[in-house]
Amino acid sequence: MDAMVENLPLRAALVGNPNCGKTALFNQLTGSRQKVANYAGVTVERKEGRLTTPSGRAVRLLDLPGAYSLTATSPDEAVTRDVCAGRYRGEPAPELLICVLSATNLRLHLRFALEVRQLGRPMIVVLNMLDAARKQGLAIDVPRLQQELGVPVVTAVAIRKNGASDLLDLLDHPPLVGPAPLPGNEDIHATVRRLLADCVTRPSAVAEEVEDRLDRWVLHPVWGLLILFALMFVMFQAVFSWAQPPMDAVDALVTGFGETVRHILPDGVLQSLLVDGVIAGAGTVIVYLPQILILFLWILVLEESGYLPRAAFLLDRIMASAGLSGRSFIPLLSSFACAVPGIMATRTIQNPRDRLTTILIAPLMTCSARLPVYTLLIAAFIPDRSVGGLFNLHGLVLFGLYIAAILSALIVAWVLKRGGKATEHPLLLELPAYRLPNLRDLGLGLWQRAVIFLSRVGTIIVTVSVLLWALSSFPAPPTGATAPAIDYSLVGMIGHWILPVFAPIGFTWQICVALIPGLAAREVAVSALATVYATGGSDTDAAAQLTPILSAQWSLATALSLLAWYVFAPQCFSTLAVIRRETGGWKMVTVTATYLFGLAYAASFVTWRVALALGGGPS
Ligand SMILES: Nc1nc2c(ncn2[C@@H]2O[C@H](COP(=O)(O)OP(=O)(O)OP(=O)(O)O)[C@@H](O)[C@H]2O)c(=O)[nH]1
Numbered sequence: 001m002d003a004m005v006e007n008l009p010l011r012a013a014l015v016g017n018p019n020c021g022k023t024a025l026f027n028q029l030t031g032s033r034q035k036v037a038n039y040a041g042v043t044v045e046r047k048e049g050r051l052t053t054p055s056g057r058a059v060r061l062l063d064l065p066g067a068y069s070l071t072a073t074s075p076d077e078a079v080t081r082d083v084c085a086g087r088y089r090g091e092p093a094p095e096l097l098i099c100v101l102s103a104t105n106l107r108l109h110l111r112f113a114l115e116v117r118q119l120g121r122p123m124i125v126v127l128n129m130l131d132a133a134r135k136q137g138l139a140i141d142v143p144r145l146q147q148e149l150g151v152p153v154v155t156a157v158a159i160r161k162n163g164a165s166d167l168l169d170l171l172d173h174p175p176l177v178g179p180a181p182l183p184g185n186e187d188i189h190a191t192v193r194r195l196l197a198d199c200v201t202r203p204s205a206v207a208e209e210v211e212d213r214l215d216r217w218v219l220h221p222v223w224g225l226l227i228l229f230a231l232m233f234v235m236f237q238a239v240f241s242w243a244q245p246p247m248d249a250v251d252a253l254v255t256g257f258g259e260t261v262r263h264i265l266p267d268g269v270l271q272s273l274l275v276d277g278v279i280a281g282a283g284t285v286i287v288y289l290p291q292i293l294i295l296f297l298w299i300l301v302l303e304e305s306g307y308l309p310r311a312a313f314l315l316d317r318i319m320a321s322a323g324l325s326g327r328s329f330i331p332l333l334s335s336f337a338c339a340v341p342g343i344m345a346t347r348t349i350q351n352p353r354d355r356l357t358t359i360l361i362a363p364l365m366t367c368s369a370r371l372p373v374y375t376l377l378i379a380a381f382i383p384d385r386s387v388g389g390l391f392n393l394h395g396l397v398l399f400g401l402y403i404a405a406i407l408s409a410l411i412v413a414w415v416l417k418r419g420g421k422a423t424e425h426p427l428l429l430e431l432p433a434y435r436l437p438n439l440r441d442l443g444l445g446l447w448q449r450a451v452i453f454l455s456r457v458g459t460i461i462v463t464v465s466v467l468l469w470a471l472s473s474f475p476a477p478p479t480g481a482t483a484p485a486i487d488y489s490l491v492g493m494i495g496h497w498i499l500p501v502f503a504p505i506g507f508t509w510q511i512c513v514a515l516i517p518g519l520a521a522r523e524v525a526v527s528a529l530a531t532v533y534a535t536g537g538s539d540t541d542a543a544a545q546l547t548p549i550l551s552a553q554w555s556l557a558t559a560l561s562l563l564a565w566y567v568f569a570p571q572c573f574s575t576l577a578v579i580r581r582e583t584g585g586w587k588m589v590t591v592t593a594t595y596l597f598g599l600a601y602a603a604s605f606v607t608w609r610v611a612l613a614l615g616g617g618p619s
């Protein structure tokens with residue numbers, strides 16, 4: 001082979017059914033950290049990485065969304081279909097197709113491999129999840145399979161260190177031509193049956209029995225829903241009770257740090273910038289890290305255990321009453337972390353109308369950035385007591401806020417779908433094997449979330465805090481002024497200027513100010529309040545004292561109204577941007593922003609009025 005060709009990287013692509021471990025393999029081979037989880041449809045876009053084989057050959061590897069067939073039509077599967085066929089824009093056809101199969105599910109996955117084989121392109125087959133197959137007692141005759149398929153076959157355990165070494169070796173000498181068509185004119189199903197009979201021995205079905213017994217409970221129409229409800233309920237209790245000790249610790253740290261800085265630096269602009277701007281702003285948000293991590297721990301465990309598609313299956317009937325199918329469940333659940341990946345996950349939904357409805361209601365799922373706002377207000381206004389000696393009231397209120405959001409989403413979906421006729425289709429979902437989450441993966445997942453959160457604090461939140469600090473410190477009050485200095489500042493002016501819009505729903509001018517930077521990231525509202533109150537000249541150190549300040553200055557009705565606002569919280573630029581990208585236009589962006597704003601305003605108005613009538617107004 002001439003040297004030029006040797007130097008060009010080999011272009012290879014990972015293809016296969018959903019959930020067979022393509023991304024796990026991709027991460028292992030390229031050292032990337034793409035998302036891996038135990039349900040179908042985790043990867044929805046193509047991702048590229050690089051690797052070098054043992055003999056030094058460069059490979060450009062593509063990770064693709066899983067597909068059930070090369071003729072499928074959901075937006076994520078279309079990417080895979082087009083890349084394989086060399087029809088993807090700006091992407092020449094891969095020189096090598098690496099077809100990944102789960103050894104535990106060959107009946108389904110071999111069918112896809114045969115479909116890929118019919119393309120006649122150079123390909124290899126990776127039998128992944130060999131560990132799980134062994135545990136099930138499956139014995140696979142790999143040489144025989146290789147011979148009958150007529151393409152190289154290697155085994156792998158993508159989640160184990162060096163679990164893909166055979167594949168790496170094979171990439172040193174990949175096949176350069178495609179396989180010849182199989183002899184005879186069997187259809188694909190017959191070929192699969194023959195291959196299974198020739199190459200696979202399955203002794204007993206013991207492992208499956210345990211799963212089946214578990215599924216009889218988990219998928220039961222009544223018990224299953226109760227289990228789901230209990231899981232969610234305990235999650236919100238945990239977000240409060242488990243997080244309290246670490247939150248107190250971080251809180252003490254931030255307060256101590258603020259005080260130290262205040263004492264070290266002389267009174268003046270620099271001291272105020274650091275203490276009232278940076279520490280008050282970023283510090284108040286950092287405190288919520290433990291809660292966010294606990295929320296993600298639950299989500300990660302649910303994702304890895306294989307429970308999610310079962311919950312989707314369970315909720316299919318309920319979601320159907322709102323005009324959605326269980327397929328929308330996973331995108332909606334992801335939106336509890338953040339609406340951006342949630343909206344991207346809707347690419348797995350085939351029906352365009354269902355997909356659009358799901359995109360429109362995804363921002364209603366309470367994203368993790370709202371958690372700091374909820375927690376702050378709950379801690380400031382809801383008494384911390386236990387209910388029935390078992391649950392804490394804080395967790396209960398939080399649960400209620402999430403439920404309110406979910407119910408509103410179902411109602412909105414119902415309204416949106418009323419125009420179109422119900423899409424009748426049975427939900428066909430693959431139920432993955434139950435799996436105990438791997439501790440290392442959980443740790444890694446949490447670490448990634450922590451990095452994302454802290455870098456948001458370090459960038460957006462610090463910037464906004466400093467900006468707000470500047471706007472609220474200047475211009476200085478005129479001599480002889482009697483009101484607090486902040487009233488004369490730019491922030492004071494802006495706040496009072498917007499106030500007429502939000503006064504009817506009980507907001508103060510400080511809240512109005514906090515809503516604007518909240519557009520960039522919702523949790524900024526918390527740091528913005530801290531900065532505004534800190535520079536507003538409260539006597540105490542506002543860095544970590546926001547809770548008592550709010551409970552002293554706001555009425556209960558105002559707090560409840562703001563909570564109601566945040567259930568709908570129309571403001572988040574990144575969500576609107578991803579809606580634009582996924583729907584290809586501004587129309588849906590406008591629709592989403594308008595309807596969310598309308599709902600938020602209406603909900604706050606009603607909450608404020610009812611709370612006033614019940615005596616929750618200013619005393
Ligand atoms: N036991 C075992 N589990 C594996 C192996 N490879 C992957 N997994 C697990 O299988 C699940 C699916 O892995 P992914 O890499 O996300 O699968 P994928 O093929 O990329 O899935 P999609 O992106 O949805 O198409 C995850 O829970 C992995 O941890 C393996 O070799 N053995």
Ligand SMILES: [Mg+2]
Pocket residue numbers: 022023024035042043064065066
């Ligand atoms: Mg994947």
